[in-house]
Amino acid sequence: MAIHGDLVGTVPSRRLSKEELAKTHKVHLKKQDLSPDAPRPVKQPVMSEAYPASTRSIRDVEIIPLNRLRVETHHRGQGIIVKVISPPYIGAGAVSLVEDEFGNADKLAIYNQGDSSILSGVPEGCVVAVKEPYYKHNGAENDYMICVDHPSDVILLRFTDPIVPESLRLGPLLKTGDDWKKAGDTAFLEKDFPTAVFCYTESLEALEDDNLKPPIHTKRAGTNLILGRYDAAKADALASRTGNPSDWKAYYNAGRAAYGLCEYRTSKEHLEMALKLNASGSGVRKEYERCLARLREEEMGDYDFYAMFSLLNPQNVHLDVGSFLRRTAIADSKHHGKGLFATEDIKVGDIVFAEKACLMPNQYEPARASAALYAMMVRQLCDNPSLAQTVLKLYPGEVERTGAEGAIVDGVPVVDVFLVEGIRTKNCFSLPLSTLEDTKPSMREGRQAKGLWVHASHMNHSCVPNTMRSFLGDVLISRATRNISSGEEIFQQYVPVKPLADLRNQQYKEGWGFECACPLCDGERQSLESILEKRKEALVAVEKVCNKKLPSKGLIPDASIRAVDRLAKALEDLHEPEVYDNLPRLTLIYPSNWLVGAHRGRKNWSKVVRYGIKVLRNFGFKTPADESESWNPMDIYTESGNASLMTIHVVAALRRLAEAYEALGHKDMAKRSLEAAEFGYMLVTGFKNDLSGMDA
Ligand SMILES: C[S@@+](CC[C@H](N)C(=O)[O-])C[C@H]1O[C@@H](n2cnc3c(N)ncnc32)[C@H](O)[C@@H]1O
Numbered sequence: 147m148a149i150h151g152d153l154v155g156t157v158p159s160r161r162l163s164k165e166e167l168a169k170t171h172k173v174h175l176k177k178q179d180l181s182p183d184a185p186r187p188v189k190q191p192v193m194s195e196a197y198p199a200s201t202r203s204i205r206d207v208e209i210i211p212l213n214r215l216r217v218e219t220h221h222r223g224q225g226i227i228v229k230v231i232s233p234p235y236i237g238a239g240a241v242s243l244v245e246d247e248f249g250n251a252d253k254l255a256i257y258n259q260g261d262s263s264i265l266s267g268v269p270e271g272c273v274v275a276v277k278e279p280y281y282k283h284n285g286a287e288n289d290y291m292i293c294v295d296h297p298s299d300v301i302l303l304r305f306t307d308p309i310v311p312e313s314l315r316l317g318p319l320l321k322t323g324d325d326w327k328k329a330g331d332t333a334f335l336e337k338d339f340p341t342a343v344f345c346y347t348e349s350l351e352a353l354e355d356d357n358l359k360p361p362i363h364t365k366r367a368g369t370n371l372i373l374g375r376y377d378a379a380k381a382d383a384l385a386s387r388t389g390n391p392s393d394w395k396a397y398y399n400a401g402r403a404a405y406g407l408c409e410y411r412t413s414k415e416h417l418e419m420a421l422k423l424n425a426s427g428s429g430v431r432k433e434y435e436r437c438l439a440r441l442r443e444e445e446m447g448d449y450d451f452y453a454m455f456s457l458l459n460p461q462n463v464h465l466d467v468g469s470f471l472r473r474t475a476i477a478d479s480k481h482h483g484k485g486l487f488a489t490e491d492i493k494v495g496d497i498v499f500a501e502k503a504c505l506m507p508n509q510y511e512p513a514r515a516s517a518a519l520y521a522m523m524v525r526q527l528c529d530n531p532s533l534a535q536t537v538l539k540l541y542p543g544e545v546e547r548t549g550a551e552g553a554i555v556d557g558v559p560v561v562d563v564f565l566v567e568g569i570r571t572k573n574c575f576s577l578p579l580s581t582l583e584d585t586k587p588s589m590r591e592g593r594q595a596k597g598l599w600v601h602a603s604h605m606n607h608s609c610v611p612n613t614m615r616s617f618l619g620d621v622l623i624s625r626a627t628r629n630i631s632s633g634e635e636i637f638q639q640y641v642p643v644k645p646l647a648d649l650r651n652q653q654y655k656e657g658w659g660f661e662c663a664c665p666l667c668d669g670e671r672q673s674l675e676s677i678l679e680k681r682k683e684a685l686v687a688v689e690k691v692c693n694k695k696l697p698s699k700g701l702i703p704d705a706s707i708r709a710v711d712r713l714a715k716a717l718e719d720l721h722e723p724e725v726y727d728n729l730p731r732l733t734l735i736y737p738s739n740w741l742v743g744a745h746r747g748r749k750n751w752s753k754v755v756r757y758g759i760k761v762l763r764n765f766g767f768k769t770p771a772d773e774s775e776s777w778n779p780m781d782i783y784t785e786s787g788n789a790s791l792m793t794i795h796v797v798a799a800l801r802r803l804a805e806a807y808e809a810l811g812h813k814d815m816a817k818r819s820l821e822a823a824e825f826g827y828m829l830v831t832g833f834k835n836d837l838s839g840m841d842a
Pocket residue numbers: 479481482483484485540541543572573603604605606607608657658659660661662663664
């Protein structure tokens with residue numbers, strides 16, 4: 147039911163009573179009880195109109211009663227404090243009944259709380275504050291609900307907090323620090339870790355003797371480590387020190403927490419302290435060695451890719467490696483905002499950087515990958531303020547910032563879910579389990595996860611980039627596709643490049659809000675409109691004749707080959723030499739590839755050489771004008787200027803050339819072509835691999 151416009155901004159004349167609310171809530175709870183194992187829907191990151199997260203403390207807003215809430219209104223500068231009076235009904239969010247100090251009742255829907263938060267379950271009896279709440283008409287008559295999208299807009303209040311009105315302050319249910327500690331231990335044993343953290347926190351608050359606190363900090367550190375709340379775990383671990391040799395445990399925990407945050411240098415320092423106090427600790431030494439290995443990878447980038455590949459399986463996609471980033475740095479780009487720049491000369495084929503994912507759920511079902519990444523981002527940013535600081539600085543597209551994102555208010559980082567979603571859409575990458583497997587024809591198509599790499603997120607797009615990215619599990623490998631000079635901007639291709647400039651720019655505009663000004667797009671804009679139109683028509687005609695398929699085993703009739711050849715020539719003539727001299731001719735790749743396949747089928751090897759070379763040329767590589775000239779295919783990587791485009795099709799063409807040269811008796815050329823194909827395959831897959839993988 148659409149809401150009547152007159153109601154917007156008004157206090158409803160009638161709202162459901164506490165009894166009415168309880169009656170329907172009971173029905174929902176009963177349904178939930180009947181199917182307790184039903185999968186909990188993940189809230190899709192498709193949200194209503196964006197609004198900013200509250201950046202105020204609950205202590206700085208006017209607390210209003212529930213019966214002053216206005217319909218479809220963000221109550222800026224106001225807040226509510228309520229007690230939860232029912233168990234939650236868990237759907238896309240957690241819906242509970244709440245009551246204020248005056249006995250007004252309402253429904254409260256809390257979305258986007260991670261499983262690590264006690265508020266994902268909203269325990270009955272707890273008191274919560276909602277800052278700047280939104281009051282939504284729920285569809286049915288007199289039915290309203292307080293909706294909380296931003297996780298930091300709702301705060302779990304301690305029972306003893308002076309801000310809690312007297313009548314809501316039933317507790318504390320437990321009185322002494324020891325009682326709370328025991329409750330924490332029970333929750334821990336029941337694996338209810340968020341509740342354990344809550345109880346240990348209450349215990350620390352209730353204990354008056356500071357000497358009793360270190361063991362509680364140790365317990366909370368351990369629980370936070372399990373929850374992946376590394377910032378809190380680190381702080382707790384350090385707070386658990388007593389000045390005794392037993393502090394090795396505190397340093398050990400702090401080291402593990404820093405490791406979890408990929409702060410290997412800090413981790414090493416803590417682990418060194420732990421070793422000093424407990425030199426015989428084999429567990430500590432093992433952690434220390436692990437940490438040293440990460441630091442070595444960060445410094446040298448010398449990965450054992452084969453070992454990494456062998457460790458990969460659908461259950462293990464997160465590899466334990468450090469990120470090698472020191473050859474690149476973030477700086478202002480003339481293309482857009484920030485970009486990534488080389489800090490030293492980088493040779494073609496070398497690793498530009500290798501980065502372990504900051505956030506990447508193990509979810510390869512395309513329909514679920516985006517929602518899983520969104521949920522993980524929200525949870526981890528709430529749980530780790532230091533991560534929120536880094537991630538929330540990334541480019542979010544059109545979403546507006548308040549400037550207070552990630553700031554700690556009321557003890558939690560401000561996390562704006564609309565900003566998170568903007569950052570996700572503009573910065574995440576889709577990835578297969580490994581690019582190597584993905585290039586195999588037998589590979590099941592479409593299994594792609596989504597993840598976020600903070601360093602890589604600073605790369606701007608070019609249709610003719612100087613790097614290529616590949617994946618091994620959650621590790622992104624970026625290799626140079628041409629020699630890169632120190633200070634040069636590093637580009638990558640956001641998506642496979644469409645042959646027609648206007649179509650691909652439409653895609654960039656819609657997806658990322660920009661028009662590409664790479665040498666190819668800029669060059670292509672110099673072509674006359676009439677020629678561009680004709681090229682488009684010619685491409686359609688070529689595709690029609692080739693029947694959108696490359697020739698497979700059977701022989702292609704002569705007439706078809708002649709027709710494609712004729713159309714390809716016509717298409718070639720539609721590329722002005724003065725514009726395309728050093729540029730790819732992407733519309734020609736398809737027919738030239740097709741002709742390679744067609745002539746290969748007929749074992750017409752000299753034609754395979756001719757069209758194979760054309761494929762390379764059409765990708766923008768420098769090739770001999772006359773195919774009988776002697777040349778070194780490896781030179782394509784170093785002599786081709788700044789507008790070539792590296793893809794798996796280049797590798798395939800080089801393999802065909804090798805085969806054809808071999809058949810023609812040009813052994814040396816065959817060897818060089820193969821070398822160039824192997825080199826290209828390394829660029830594509832991220833590490834040296836046997837070309838036969840392309841046939842598997
Ligand atoms: C992942 S971010 C890249 C880093 C970004 N420049 C920044 O300041 O953080 C993606 C955004 O960068 C911009 N961008 C990327 N490549 C571009 C290009 N070639 N020209 C103009 N803007 C570009 C677009 O706004 C795009 O949505």
